[in-house]
Amino acid sequence: MATRELSGPPSILPLYAKAALPMIPGASLLPFVPGSGKDVPELELVMPEVTFDAKSLAAYNRVCGFTLRDAVPSTYIHVLAFPLHMALMGEPNFPFGAVGLVHVNNTITQHRPVSMSETLSIKVTASKLRPHAKGKQFDMVAQAKAGRTIVWEGVSTYLRLGKGDPSLKVQHEKVEDPPVSATWRLEGGLGRRYAGASGDRNPIHLYDLTAKPLGFNKAIIHGMWTKARCLAALESVLPDAYKVDVQFRKPIPLPSKVTFGEEISKDGIRFAVRNARKGTPHLDGTVVQVAAKKR
Amino acid sequence: MTPTVRRVAVVGGNRIPFARSNGPYAHASNSDMLAAALDGLIERYNLQGETLGEVVAGAVLKHPRDRDLTREVVLGSKLAPETPAYDVQQACGTGLETTIAVANKIALGQIDAGIAGGVDTTSDAPLALNDDLREVLLDANRIPDTAGRLKLLTRLRPGMIKPAIPANQEPRTGLSMGEHCAIMASEWGITREAQDELTIRSHNALAAAYDKGFQDDLLTPYLGLERDQNLRPGSTPEKLAKLKPVFGGPEGTMTAANSTPLSDGASVVLLASEEWAKARNLPILAYITEAQTAAIDHVHKREGLLMAPAYAMPTMLDRAGITLQDFDVYEIHEAFAAQVLCTLAAWEDPVFCKERLGRSAPLGSIDTEKLNINGGSLAAGHPFAATGGRIVAGLAKELSERGSGRGVISICAAAGQGVVAILESAGGAK
Known part of the structure; x- marks a missing residue:
């Protein structure tokens, strides 16, 4: 597999322009525009020296509801890896543009708490395309190391809507929702605030007007904000090392009032986000403890 | 019913390194910093899931949104959520006053263990609507x-x-704390040289404490800071002499070096009954044996704003049946070098001791070699409510290392108040 090293995070805005270009019919024929490949390219992107900046971390923690501790939230490392996701999806031989992809699942494994004074190396690769009920899906696989130790892993599954395999339709088990412990009011500008803190400026999150051309009536909040907000709500009960898996279901339009439900047992934590009025499922998640790595 | 009074143990403390205003903690809130200090304490003394009798802390500069600041921090921590908490605010006396509040409940058997602390940010300050x-x-x-x-x-x-900005100003006199202290310095004839000398000693002593590892189990790094940011070892009288006065006009003796800078930070102390500590195999560094708070009238009686500890001390000494000389370690909070020197001068002065304290003889002088031996606020910085916890934990550790002896803490606070307390080594007073 080819590996390319980046000295710093690629700039996100041009990547979004690139990501959107394949939506113009015929544009993918151009050499610099994604969309020419048949499958996800075999390429590894690496940022070898990733450091934390207190101001950016504080802004992220504030919008997600985390206390600014010395240990960084596990979802923040995803934010640092995200530009690599975008860069990889911006490769000319990537089979389609990133804009229009649906983030359906995200799994993060924190092997030990990561201090904000550590330096990490982050690498991102993508899995092969595989069928999905509503199109095709693939994983962006990210890994963060401190020295030689893998301290964090993230897997984001994206769906490209299209001709799918209906036999793969997931039957959601009829389990009872975890009991509600909190109600959150998501204000209209939340997508813009999170975009500022995370760098993810996908237009579907910013304004109703910028979300409409992409098929959404209203701006929707980032799935990774919702996941982060859930982890912030669980901060006092999270183990030092854990795997947190979430499934993104229906998008949350802004503004919204949603409920957060949680159920803590010896096997782990089950949590869910629902629309406060209609009960629309937005997110289902679990946390399980994993063996902690030493520092 | 007369309750039995129990001995109160200082098990240990933790703080984050103190930062200068708008420095590394510029974007951290009071809750963030208090949580960070508390996390480290919980980790060090294995308090995960523990239901404590009480956590008491506070901040001087507090946002109105921080209702039940301490309780909310407890809820976000690994302590059992059934641990009650409340906030206290008594200017720079906060940290020591919370220690006394928790200690008294332990002494009376109302609780078995608790955490006292304080936090302050001058960076993330509460701006109010005009x-x-x-x-x-x-x-x-x-x-x-x-x-x-x-x-x-x-x-x-x-x-x-234009928002309303919190001012470091006495509401009834319109003077800042520094300006008040400059009046005291001039009344007591405290020289610039003496203040600068105390400042240099403070920095060198704190630097030495770090170098010998004394601070290792007293703090946890936070946001990239591992030592107090204000610490500047190796300064010389010549360098300090070049600084212009910042309080007391052009003839003033107080500078940016011999006054504490605006700072950000947090500290916490774990207190417990002996039984509680022993049952968990936790150390007993020292016992809190006495405490006293006093206030003076700086408005109508023209007392020095920061002189209240001078009044609190003799009351406490009389009750303990000891003299000012019966201590092995003195921890006098260095809000300003001049405040420390005015206080020492007042205790030595027969007129002050007779007329103000109503005593036939002065309290006398102390051996300054025993003063702030691991550095003071001039070097560490002074996040108002966090100073008390820093001093209690540091003194308890010093007494524990000595194996015997007695130490005293004196902290001046705004609004004409002062808090003093006595700690005794677990090995007993000498």
Whole structure:
């Protein structure tokens, strides 16, 4: 597999322009525009020296509801890896543009708490395309190391809507929702605030007007904000090392009032986000403890 | 029913390194910093899931949104959520006053263990709405009809955009703490040289404490800071002499070096009954045996604003049946070098001791070799409410390392208040 090293995070805005270009019919024929490949390219992107900046971390923690501790939230490392996701999806031989992809699942494994004074190396690769009920899906696989130790892993599954395999339709088990412990009011500008803190400026999150051309009536909040907000709500009960898996279901339009439900047992934590009025499922998640790595 | 009084143990403490205002902690809130200090304490003494009797902390500069600041921090921590908590605010006395509050409940058997602490940020300061604007908005809320509300708009002025900024100022005198201290320094004839010398000693002593690892189990790094940011070892009298006075006019003796800078930080102390500590195999560094708070009238009786500890001390000494000389370690909070020197001068002065303290003889002088031996606020910085916890934990550790002896803490606070306390080594007073 080819590996390319980046000295710093690629700039996100041009990547979004690139990501959107394949939506113009015929544009993918151009050499610099994604969309020419048949499958996800075999390429590894690496940022070898990733450091934390207190101001950016504080802004992220504030919008997600985390206390600014010395240990960084596990979802923040995803934010640092995200530009690599975008860069990889911006490769000319990537089979389609990133804009229009649906983030359906995200799994993060924190092997030990990561201090904000550590330096990490982050690498991102993508899995092969595989069928999905509503199109095709693939994983962006990210890994963060401190020295030689893998301290964090993230897997984001994206769906490209299209001709799918209906036999793969997931039957959601009829389990009872975890009991509600909190109600959150998501204000209209939340997508813009999170975009500022995370760098993810996908237009579907910013304004109703910028979300409409992409098929959404209203701006929707980032799935990774919702996941982060859930982890912030669980901060006092999270183990030092854990795997947190979430499934993104229906998008949350802004503004919204949603409920957060949680159920803590010896096997782990089950949590869910629902629309406060209609009960629309937005997110289902679990946390399980994993063996902690030493520092 | 007369309750039995139990001995109160200091098990240990933790703080984050103190930062200068708008430095590394510029974007950290009081809750963030208090949580960070508490996390480290919980980790060090294995308090995960523990239901404590009480956590008491506070901040001097506090946002109105931080209702139950301490309780909310406890809820976000690994302590059992069934641990009650409340906030205290007594200017720079906060940290020691919370220690006394928790200790007293332990002594009376009302609780077995608790955490005391304090936090302050001068960076993430609470800005309030301009008071004139606030009144217009509140009036608008009281008026039922839209026409009346619209009429109120005519009262809006561009100047109302300016927020109300918390000022380091005494409400009844209009003077800052530094200006008040400059008056004290001049009344007591405290020289610039003496203040600068105390400052250099403070920095060198704190640097030595770090170098020998004394601070290792007293703090946890936070946001990239591992030592107090204000610490500047190796300064010389010549360098300090070059600084211009910042309080007391051009003839003033107080500079940016011999006054504490605005700082950000947090500290916590774990206190317990002996039984509780022993049952968990936790150390007992020292016992808190006495405490006293006093206040003076700096408004009408022209007392020095920061002289209240001078009054609190003899009351406490009399009750303990000891003298000012019966201590092995003295921890006098260095809000300003001049404050420490004024306090020492007052205890030595027969006139002050007779006329103000009503004593036939002065309290006398102390051996300054025993003063702030691991550095003081001039070197560490002084996040108002966090100073008490820093001093209690540091003194308890010093007494524990000595194996015997007795130490005293003296902290001056705004609004003319002062808090003092005695700690005794677990090995007993000498």
